[in-house]
Amino acid sequence: MTTTSDRDTSANYDVNKFANSFNSQDESNVQLISVTPKPEQSFITKRNGAAHSEFGSPDEKNKFISLNSAPVQLDPGLDSLHRSAQFTNDEKHSLDHPPPDRYRMVFFIFLIHGIGILMPWNMFITAKKYFEDYKLDTPTSKDATYRSEFMFYLGIVSQVSCALISCVNTFFQFGGRASTRRIAIAIFMMVIIFIFTVILAMIDTSSIPLIFFGLTMASASLLNCCGGVYQNLTFGLAAILPMKYTNAIVLGTNLSGVFTSVINLLSIAGAPNPRTSAVYYFIVAIVVLLVAFDCYFLLPLTKYYQYYLKSVHGSQPVDEKKMACGDYLRAFVDSCKTYWVVIKKPGPKRVWIPIVLRALVLIPVYLLCNYQPIGVVRRFPVYIPSDIVFILAGIIMAFTSGYYSSLSMMYGPKEVEPSMMGRAGMMMAFFLVLGITSGVNLSLVLQRLVTTKLV
Template sequence: MKCASDDRGLVAIILFILGMETLLPWNFFVTAFDYFNDRLNTTTVGNVSQPGQTDKYMFNNMCALISQLPLLMFTLLNSFLYQHIAERIRIMGSMVFILLLFILTAALVKVTMEQDIFYNITMTTIWFMNMFSAVLQGSLFGLVGKLPQKYSSFFMSGQAVAGIFSAVAMLISKISKADNENAALGYFLTPCVATLLALCCYLFLPHLKFARLYLEDGPSNPTESVTLVKVKLSEPAYYPESNGQSLLTGPESKGFKTTDIEEKREEQYEEKLPVLSVLKKIWVMALCVTCVFMVTLSVFPAITVLVQPAALFTGTWADIFTALCCFLVFNVMDWVGRSVTSVVQFPSKESCLFPIFVVARVIFIPALMLCNIPARTYLPVVFQHEFAYILLMSLFAMTNGYLACLCMSYAPQLVRSKDAETAGALMTFFLALGLSLGAALSFVLKMLL
C-alpha cells in the first residue's frame, strides 16, 4: 500500500500549480494592454479604422480601478461568508467561471464590434474575473493554511512564477514585433489551458492520502485516527505555545502521548471561532501583509516603468529595457524571495523584528523615485546608472516575496487547525487591502516626482 509520505511531492506540485492559477490569468490579461488600446483608441471613417487622437476610454486607469474594487470587496465577503458555501464549490466554481470569461475574451479578439460595446464587455469581464479570482485566492489560501508551513511556500512560489510567465511573454512580444491581435489571442488561450490544468489538479488533490490527512475534518473511520496523528506529528508542526519548536524535536519536547492524540481529536470537532476572534490572533500578520503590498504597489509598476536607461541600453535593448529590467527582474526576484522561505524563516512569527523588517521596506519608495526618470519636476535624479536601478529592483522584489510569503504562512500557525481556513481568508482580504492602498498611493507619489 502506498505510504502517505510518498504523496508529498505531488501535493507540493499541485499547490504550486494552484498558486500559479490565482495570478496567471490576470498577469496575461494585463500583458495585452497594447491590444486593448489599439481596439479602443481608433476611430472609423467609412470602412477604414484610423488611430484616434485621444484616449477617451482611459483604459489603463479604468482597468486598474475596476480590477481593485471587486478584489477588495469579495475578499472581505469571502472572509465572512465562506462558512456558508462549501470550499469545493467556491474553488471549482471560481475556476470554471474564470475559464469561461477567458474563452469569451479570446473569442472577441476575432470579432469586430463597436468600440463602446467592446469596452463595456471588457470592463464587465474584468469585474467578474477579479470577483471570482478573489474568491478563488481566499479559498485556496484557506486550504493551504491547513497544511504544514512549507507548503505555503510552494503555493506562494507558484504565484510568483505566474508573473514570470507574463513578463517573458511581454519580452518575447517586444522582440518579435508580433501584432497585438495575434499576441492577445495567444495570451488569452494560454490561461484557458492553465485553468483547465489547475482544475484537474484540484480534483486530483483529495485522492492523495497525504493531502487527505490534513484537509479532511476528521478520519472516515476509527482505524485511521492513529495514522492521522502519527503522520501529522512527524511533520515539524509549530504551535504558538511551543515558541516555534517542534513538539517532537524541540528542547522542551512534549513527546508522543495518548493525551496529545485525544486533544488533537477533540480540537477537530470543536466549533470554528468567529471571524473577529480569529482576527484578534493574527492582526499583526494582517497588518504586515497590508504594509508589504502597499509599499510594493505604491511604486511598482506606476513609478518603476518610468525609469529609462542612461547609457548601456541602446537601440533594441532600450526598447526592451522596461520589460527586462522592470517586469522580468521583479518577478524573478520575487519568486526567489518566496522560494527562500521553504528553507529559511527569519525572523520568527513571535519576533518583534518581523514587523520592523516589514516597515523598513518603505526606504525603497524614495530610492526608486530617485532613479533615472526623465520627466520630473521636484525630485532630482540620484541613481542614474541602470545597474543601480536593477540592484534596487532586485532587493525590492526579493524582500516583497520573502516577507509576503512569511506573513501568509505564519498567520494560520497562530490559530487552531480548525480556524486555519478563516485565517487564510482574512489574510487574503488584507493582502487585497494593501494592493488597493498601494495603487491609490501611487497617484500621489507620481505627482511628487
C-alpha cells in the first residue's frame, strides 16, 4: 500500500530528475515541457465543490507545450514574413528540400546587382556627347587629341583597370569563398565617385579642360576598379545557387545598357541644359547603386540563400586582419594551386567552337562593310556597301554574345565540387572581364588597320 509520503517522495524525485536534466541542456536546445505526475501519484482535492488534480485540469495541461514538440525558435529569414502556417509546416519536413525563393526575391536581388555592376561603364560611354561636345568643346581643347579620341582613352583606362583589379581580387581570395565585405566597400566607393562626378558637372571647367580630362579618366579608372571587384564577387556569391541565378546577373548586365540609354534620353528631354541633364543623369546612377547596396544586406536574410550557403561544405574565408606577410604569400601559392585544379574542369567542352567561328566570320564582315568614322579615310575600298548586312551582323554578334556568355557563366561553376563553386564563379567573372578588355583593345587595333586620319 502506497502512503501519501511515498507519493510525495516519488513526485519530488521526478521533479529533481527533470531539473538536473534541464540544467545539463545547452541553451540553444531549451524546450518548454509540462511537468505532470504519474497517474498513480495523482490525488484528488476538492476545490469549490469540484474535483481537480493537483496540477490542474486536462484543459489547463494542454496550454503547455508537450515533451515531443519542437522548441520555439526565432526565424530571421526575410522571406518568412507574412507566410501561412501551412508553409511553416512544409518547411520542416526535410533539409534535403530547399525552401522556395518566395516572390523570386533572390533572383531579383542578383538582377539588380547585375544592373549595378555595369552602371559605371555604361554611364560614361553613353554620356559621350556630354564629355566631348560640352565639357571638352572649348577653344583650347577643341582640336586636342584627348577630345577627339576621348572614347579611346576611356575604353583603355576603364577596361584595363577593371581587368587588373579583377585578377588581383580573384587570386587573393583566401578560404575558397568570396570575401563579401569587399562588395559593400566597392559599392560605397562607387557612390562616392559618382557624387564627385556630379560635382564636376556642376562646376565650370571650360578654362581647365585638360585637368577635367585627367580627373574624368581617374574617376573612370577607380569606378571600374570597384566595378571589377563588385562583378567578380557577385558571380562568386551566385555560383553556389542554381544556374538561373548566375543568369540573373548576366541578364542584369544586359539590361543595364538599355536602362542607361533610356535614362540618358529622359534626362536630355527633361532638361535641355547639358549641365542640368548631366546632373540628373548621374544622380540616377547613385540611386541605383544605393538600391544595390541595400540588396547586398538583404541577401543573407533570405532563407533560400541561407540554405545553399550552409550546404556548401568547405573551408571558410580567413580573417585577413590577422594575416602576416608570410601568411599572404603561402595563401597565394595555395590559392594558385587550387585555381589550377578548377581550370582543369571548364564547362561544356565544345562551347568554344561556335564562339570562335562567329569571330572568324563576323569580324571580317565588319571590316569589309561601309565603315568610315567622321574625320578619317579608309585604307582599302568598301566591299559590302549594304548597311543591312552591317546591322544584321551586329544583331547576330550581340545575340550570340549574350547567349554564350550566359551559358559559360552558368555551367562553369557546376563542374566543380560544391566547396569550389564560389572560386570557380570568380574565375569565370575574371575571364569574362579579360575577354571584354581584349575585345575592346582589339577593336581599337582594327580601327587603326582600316582607317587613317585625314592629313
